[in-house]
Amino acid sequence: MKTLSIIIVSYNCKEYLLNCLDSIFSHPPKIAEFELIVVDNASSDGTVVAVRERYPQVKLVPNEENLGFAAGCNTGFEHSTGEYILLLNPDVVVNDTSFDPLIGFLNRTPEAGAVIGSMVDANGEPVPNVRIVPTVFDLLISRKSFIAWLPSLGKVRDKRLAIPGEIAEIEAGGGGYFLVRSELYRRIGMMDTRFFLFVEDIDFSIRIRKAGYKIYYLPEARIIHHWGGSTSKHMTRSIWHHHISLFKFFQKYRHIRFPMDVIWFSCTVSHFLLWFITNRLLRIARR
DSSP states (O other): OOSEEEEEEESSOHHHHHHHHHHHHHSOOSSSOEEEEEEEOOOSSSHHHHHHHHOTTSEEEEOSSOOOHHHHHHHHHHTOOOSEEEEEOTTEEOOTTSSHHHHHHHHHOTTEEEEEEEEEOTTSOEEOOEEOOOOHHHHHHSTTSTTTTOHHHHHHHHHHTOOOSSOEEOSEEOTTEEEEEHHHHHHTTSOOTTOSSSSHHHHHHHHHHHTTOEEEEEEEEEEEEOTTTTTGGGHHHHHHHHHHHHHHHHHHHSOOOTTHHHHHHHHHHHHHHHHHHHHHHHHHHHO
């Protein structure tokens, strides 16, 4: 049995993924044996062949269709043997601080069910990895909102999503760099596959805390994240999935029922359409 199972879910991001794998094998964990599992969601860019040729030691699980992030993580988990599970985005680059601090923290902190590290972009600027349990207000001020360009909302959003400067207990962690105990992953029912993409990490975090465990942010653990590298080519589709996942989240946790679910769904679609139209108009204005 390995100490650490690293699970990466990929979809049409071959070059990002290969760079990620290169960095992992160049900077492996020093205090734990590890295995690497790549679940590919039916990529059409040659990802499966490229990974198989360059890294035959990787456990490669090719899906016949795109099952989404949550289902992909669960598939990887079923192929894992590690005591700890690290969910890792394919568009990241790791270094010598990326693994050992997280593993060491869970080793010495029994009340912690999960821990996340910090993310920076290629320029060293912080990338949000700490999550909060969202409200409807958070939907309106999010970066994916149709009014996200308003400066005043940006200040409110940044305050709500402020990144701690030290070790801190948090409400939820981002699923792109998330270490969790394997036994806990299974005990709470794995990731909820109703969330195709986005919000599944918040739902997962809520269930970890309901199981009596805490989630921590550990800034000394760090990765470089090419933010949106795995989704930027499909931005409109990604925004749509984000809105639908938020609707499902509110439906799950706010106990929305018909006819309120119809109203909420209509609001979700309207918000997406407003974002789409506003985004297009802003692009035209910049030309």
